[in-house]
Amino acid sequence: MRYRLLLTGWLISDLIVFISSYALAYFLRVGWILSTDFPFEPYITVVAITSLLWLVVLITTRTFALTRTQGSIRNLAYIIYSSLVGTALFALGYYFLYGLFFSRMLLLYALVISTVAIWIWHLVFARFQRFMLRRDPPVFPTLIVGVTRESRELIEKLNKGSNPLKPVAVLDGRGCKDTEINGVPVRGKLNKLEDVLSEGITHLIQCSDLEQSLNLLSACRQKKITYMLLPSVLGIVERDEKVESLEGQPVTMVGPKENALMWFFK
Amino acid sequence: MHAFILAGGFATRLWPLTEARAKPLLPLAGVPLIEYLVRDIPEDVPVTISTNAIFKEAFEDWAEGFGRSNVEILIEDVKSDDQKLGALGATAQWITDANIDDDVLLLTGDNYCGFSFDAFLATAVPDTTLIAVHDIGNIEKASQFGTVLTENQQPTTHNRQLVTGFEEKPREPKTTLVNTGCSLLPKSTLPILVEYAKSHPDNIGGVFEELLNRKKPITCFSFSESWFDIGSFDAYLEATRELVGGRVIKEEGAVTEQTNCEGSVVIGERSTVQRSKLTDTVVFEDCMIEDCVLSNCVIDKGCTLRGVDLTGKMLREGSKLIRTE
Numbered sequence: 001m002r003y004r005l006l007l008t009g010w011l012i013s014d015l016i017v018f019i020s021s022y023a024l025a026y027f028l029r030v031g032w033i034l035s036t037d038f039p040f041e042p043y044i045t046v047v048a049i050t051s052l053l054w055l056v057v058l059i060t061t062r063t064f065a066l067t068r069t070q071g072s073i074r075n076l077a078y079i080i081y082s083s084l085v086g087t088a089l090f091a092l093g094y095y096f097l098y099g100l101f102f103s104r105m106l107l108l109y110a111l112v113i114s115t116v117a118i119w120i121w122h123l124v125f126a127r128f129q130r131f132m133l134r135r136d137p138p139v140f141p142t143l144i145v146g147v148t149r150e151s152r153e154l155i156e157k158l159n160k161g162s163n164p165l166k167p168v169a170v171l172d173g174r175g176c177k178d179t180e181i182n183g184v185p186v187r188g189k190l191n192k193l194e195d196v197l198s199e200g201i202t203h204l205i206q207c208s209d210l211e212q213s214l215n216l217l218s219a220c221r222q223k224k225i226t227y228m229l230l231p232s233v234l235g236i237v238e239r240d241e242k243v244e245s246l247e248g249q250p251v252t253m254v255g256p257k258e259n260a261l262m263w264f265f266k
Numbered sequence: 267m268h269a270f271i272l273a274g275g276f277a278t279r280l281w282p283l284t285e286a287r288a289k290p291l292l293p294l295a296g297v298p299l300i301e302y303l304v305r306d307i308p309e310d311v312p313v314t315i316s317t318n319a320i321f322k323e324a325f326e327d328w329a330e331g332f333g334r335s336n337v338e339i340l341i342e343d344v345k346s347d348d349q350k351l352g353a354l355g356a357t358a359q360w361i362t363d364a365n366i367d368d369d370v371l372l373l374t375g376d377n378y379c380g381f382s383f384d385a386f387l388a389t390a391v392p393d394t395t396l397i398a399v400h401d402i403g404n405i406e407k408a409s410q411f412g413t414v415l416t417e418n419q420q421p422t423t424h425n426r427q428l429v430t431g432f433e434e435k436p437r438e439p440k441t442t443l444v445n446t447g448c449s450l451l452p453k454s455t456l457p458i459l460v461e462y463a464k465s466h467p468d469n470i471g472g473v474f475e476e477l478l479n480r481k482k483p484i485t486c487f488s489f490s491e492s493w494f495d496i497g498s499f500d501a502y503l504e505a506t507r508e509l510v511g512g513r514v515i516k517e518e519g520a521v522t523e524q525t526n527c528e529g530s531v532v533i534g535e536r537s538t539v540q541r542s543k544l545t546d547t548v549v550f551e552d553c554m555i556e557d558c559v560l561s562n563c564v565i566d567k568g569c570t571l572r573g574v575d576l577t578g579k580m581l582r583e584g585s586k587l588i589r590t591e
Contacts, residue, residue, distance in 0.1 A: 175278070189278040194285060211579070215282045218585035 003139050006129050007064065013125065014058070014118065015051045018086065021117045022047040025109035038102060046093045054086035063122070066140070066164050070126040076119055083115040130162040138166035143201045145216060146208025147176040147186065150232040154207065155182045165203050169196050173209035197223050206233055267387075267450075268368050269313040270360060271303060272353050272470075273325070273375035274342045276318075279498050282582030283566055288321035289496060290375030291328060293550070295509040296517055296532055298328060299496060300375050304337065306383045311371065312336040314364075316356045355467030358460040367453055374447030374470075378505055380491030381424070389426040390450050395477055395484040397429070398448040400493045405439050411495070412445035412471035414486055429484040434471035443486075445471060446493050455482060499580055503562055506530050506548055517551070534567065550583075 026043055034040050061078035062068060068075055087107055095101055133139045142158070142165040144151050155167050159182055167184045175189045187196055190212060197204075197219060204220050205228045206213060213229070220227040231241045236254055244253045277284035283292060290300035304313055313336060317325050325339045342356050351359060357372065371383075379398065390396045399414045415431030433439070451459065455477060462476045477484055494505035510530035516522065519536040526543045533539060534551035542558045549555065550567040559575040566583040573589030581587075 173281075190281045191276050191278045191285060193281075212282075214576075214579055214585065214587070215582040218582055218587075221586065222584060 003133060006132055010064065010125050010129065011055065011059075013121065015055060017117050017121045018051045018054060018114055019044070019047050021114035022090070022110045025106055025113050028109055028113075029103055029106040042098060043094070046090060046097060050086060050090040050093050053089050054082060057085045058082040058118075069161075070119075070122040075122070079119050079122065080115050083111055083118065086114060087111045127162075130164055133164040134162055134166045137200075138168065140165050140202045141168040141200055142166060142203040142205060143168070143196055144170045144181075144184065145173070145190070145204060145206045145212075146233070147172040147178060147181065148208045148232070150230055150237070151205075151207035152181055154205065154230065155184055159183065165205075168201070169199075171196060173212060193219060197225065201225055203228065205230065208233060210234070267311050267371055268366060269307050269311050269371040269373065270357060271300065271313065271315045271373045271375045272356065273300060273315050273317045273321075274351075274353075274356055275376065276320075277376070277497075280496075280502065280580075283499075283502075283564060283580055285582060288317055288324060288375075290315075290317075291321070291324055292496065292502065293532075293534070293548075294378060294496070294502075294505055296515050296534075299378060300328070301332065302378055303373055303375065304332065304334065307371065308383065308387070309334075310336075312338070314338045314340050314360060315375065316340045316342055316360060318342045352463075352467030353470040354459070354463040354473060357470070358463035358467075361456050361460055366456065369453055370451045370456065372449045372451055372470075376496045377447040378492065378494040378496065378509075379446060379448055379489075380493060381487075381489040385424055385489075386448065386487050387450065389424070389485070389487045391426070391483075391485060393452045393454055393483075395452060395455055395474070395482065396426075396450040397474065397484065397486050398446045399443050399486045399488050400446050401443050401488070401490075402493075403442050405442055408439040408442045408444055409436060411435065412474065413439045413441050414443045414445055415441055416443065416486055416488075423488055423490045426485050426487060429474075429478070429486050432471070432474040432478055432484070434469060434475060443488070445474070447495070449474075458482070499564070499578075502564065503546060503548075506532065507546060 023044060026040060030038055061082060063075060063078050087110055090110065091101070091107060144155060144167050147170060158165060158167055170181055170184055170186045171188060171190055171192055172186065173190050176186060178186050180186060203226045204216060206216055207230045210233050217227050231252065234252070240254055240257070242253045244251055273288055273290040275289060277289035280289060291298045294302070300315070307313055315325060315337065317339065319341055322339065322341050329337045329339055340360060342351055360366065381398070386398055397414065402408060412432060412434045413436055414429055416427040416429055418427060458476060458480060459473050462473050466472050474484060492508050494501055494508070496502050496505055507530045510532060512529060514527045514531045514533070516533045517535045520533040521538045522533065523540045525539045525541065528544070529546035531544045531546070532548045534549055534553065536551055537549050537553040539549065539555045540557070542555050542560065545561040547560045547563045547565070549565045552568045553565055554570045555565070556572045558571050558573065561577045563576050563578065564580045565571070566581055568584045569581050570586045570588065572587070574587045
């Protein structure tokens with residue numbers, strides 16, 4: 001419920017930021033008046049209609065996904081792409097409704113302002129959302145399976161970055177001497193899995209015990225828990241893996257290191 | 267004499283087969299492991315099975331179905347590994363609480379012993395501890411058990427030997443002769459066991475070292491029949507291969523259609539296997555397997571598998587692996 005409320009708030013606030021950006025662009029271009037040559041009302045009406053389409057485009061880029069880091073270059077690229085589509089849709093919409101084209105500079109203002117404003121707003125809101133989602137009781141309590149160098153690093157990163165997935169328990173197939181890792185209690189071996197999962201776990205991240213993948217996955221499916229697997233469990237530790245598709249079948253791919261441009265083609 | 271079977275472990279190495287089932291109740295060639303032990307104990311010897319609260323009902327159901335009147339289920343009131351009394355601690359508590367003043371046949375419930383208890387008990391000498399030993403023939407493996415030094419390091423089978431030394435899980439074993447979790451403790455040794463358990467509640471083998479330290483005589487009964495300590499997935503499959511041989515055991519209501527079975531295969535009650543290939547695989551009850559290739563697998567009850575190939579896997583109860591195109 002907390003997550004849905006926050007998400008709804010985020011979507012609505014995004015619409016407001018988008019419309020406000022276009023309003024600001026109008027006033028910057030036309031001046032701080034309500035011009036009769038280029039009336040504000042039809043302008044803002046088209047912006048309001050366009051904002052809904054723009055939001056759909058932004059949603060399809062999975063910018064609002066839990067696993068997305070708002071500050072990443074990739075996310076910025078998606079926001080720029082959505083803003084470009086938004087600007088194009090606005091120009092087309094205005095022409096369709098009123099049969100007019102207008103200042104190209106205004107479009108440029110709108111594009112730049114909406115992109116920057118949305119990105120900044122996303123950075124601020126994501127921070128607020130993470131804080132709210134991690135408050136006790138956390139919305140996405142996460143179980144870490146396996147005590148390894150990789151899992152220790154992951155727990156540290158999740159906690160340091162206030163990730164919405166909050167590690168609340170660790171299990172290890174072979175048992176380990178640690179009683180806690182970065183403040184997260186080590187609850188024992190996998191025989192405690194059923195007990196821990198019944199405590200409302202929403203995500204499970206497997207960091208070792210490859211031989212138990214099927215069973216962990218099966219437990220997650222039965223309890224409608226999201227299952228994640230660290231590539232290091234498969235021996236991939238160089239952070240160069242990609243999930244691709246071969247004739248529609250997903251495959252994890254690790255290719256030889258080569259020219260970065262080839263990334264687009266291979 | 268009174269038999270006491272230790273069955274309170276949580277068997278974490280056999281997860282997920284032991285997720286909802288005590289290890290001694292794991293079916294081995296279609297028969298619960300503990301049943302091999304209990305059915306061989308002389309009828310007039312009362313049997314107490316010590317387990318924990320989680321497995322209480324399962325043991326009670328099994329005992330009811332087994333139909334021997336002098337079997338008692340004793341519940342160790344713990345719900346997790348960290349609260350356990352320890353094997354020796356549980357034995358000592360039972361001896362104290364039940365005022366046992368009799369010889370005790372002490373057995374670990376997760377072991378399969380191929381010899382007859384009649385032969386074992388026939389070699390007993392009054393007021394002397396007797397332990398069953400087996401030559402596992404591998405010095406590295408021996409370090410995981412209690413090793414037994416005797417007068418003659420190559421005792422003939424079913425013969426009694428005097429034990430000269432006992433080392434619990436030694437780093438560098440001097441012998442491949444190991445304790446098999448079956449011993450007869452005369453009543454005179456029980457106070458020593460209770461006292462030793464206070465400081466070593468987990469070290470069941472250590473009590474034999476203590477008895478030797480106190481100059482109490484110990485003899486051993488060596489045997490060459492099969493013996494398995496079902497502590498791991500590999501050990502469970504190895505025991506299954508040994509007991510099932512090259513057969514296919516189909517329990518009541520099990521159905522196979524257009525299925526090729528090789529090696530040792532057990533198909534549990536009401537399970538159906540269609541258009542599949544099974545090699546050295548155990549399928550528990552109520553499973554549905556269709557168009558699969560399974561090799562060295564143990565599939566727990568209620569699993570549904572369709573169109574998958576698996577090798578060396580243990581699947582937890584109720585797993586569904588259905589290949590979708």
